[in-house]
Amino acid sequence: MSLKKRGAMIVLSSPSGAGKTTLVKLISKNKNHFVSISHTTRTPRSNEINGVDYFFINKDQFQKLINDNEFLEYAKVFDNYYGTSKKNIISKLDEGKNIIFDIDWQGTEQIIERKLSYKLITIFILPPSKKVLRERLSNRDMKDKLIVEERMKQFSKDLLHWKNYNYVVINDDLNDCYKRIMDILDTELNNKKFLYDKILIESHIKKLI
Ligand code: 5GP
Secondary structure, eight states: OOOOOOOEEEEEEOSTTSSHHHHHHHHTTSTTEEEOOOEEOSOOOTTOOBTTTBEEOOHHHHHHHHHTTOEEEEEEETTEEEEEESTTHHHHHHTTOEEEEEOOHHHHHHHHHHTOSSEEEEEEEEOSOHHHHHHHHHTSSOOOHHHHHHHHHHHHHHHGGGGGSSEEEEOSSHHHHHHHHHHHHHHHHTTOOOOOOHHHHHHHHHHHO
């Protein structure tokens, strides 16, 4: 009988623009860590590649995947649908690979509720300030100011879900934040609990609200 250790599910969520996608890419460079590529009905940004950043599909195709029960989780974020297909993920986890999920709080709740038998580590990432968040959102391929304002409004709502996560980290400096996340993962993957300063996080959240 094979005693191969099963992989862990590593969930990273954040309000849009907190730098999560960059962090996910850095973490995936570590041995045995793979990113889950989501399906979305959103149109690709100029720097995005189909099959690398997302699988870009239309609403009918997305609905078919829902009907066929292909999704581990899915959610409507802003005006688009996003979902994680079970295919590939489960087999990779069974092979002992760690999978990183860049998904929102709705998807995270669904994964928690599923109570799968894989180790689950959930991390919520915060921007250092609202000012920095606005700058990051404005620098994207989103010329439309309305979109930035919409995402800033959504930010305050998304923030409230930090309590459902195992860990919360502040992305003040990309390298520092990445190191903190890797410390958390190394500790957790060795079946220990990482101690973090919840009081500091709570006071940071108060500032952001
Ligand atoms: P963006 O459009 O900026 O790439 O992503 C918008 C939001 O959708 C981000 O918070 C991202 O984490 C989330 N997202 C991306 N893929 C998925 C997914 O498969 N499921 C869920 N629930 N959220 C996702």
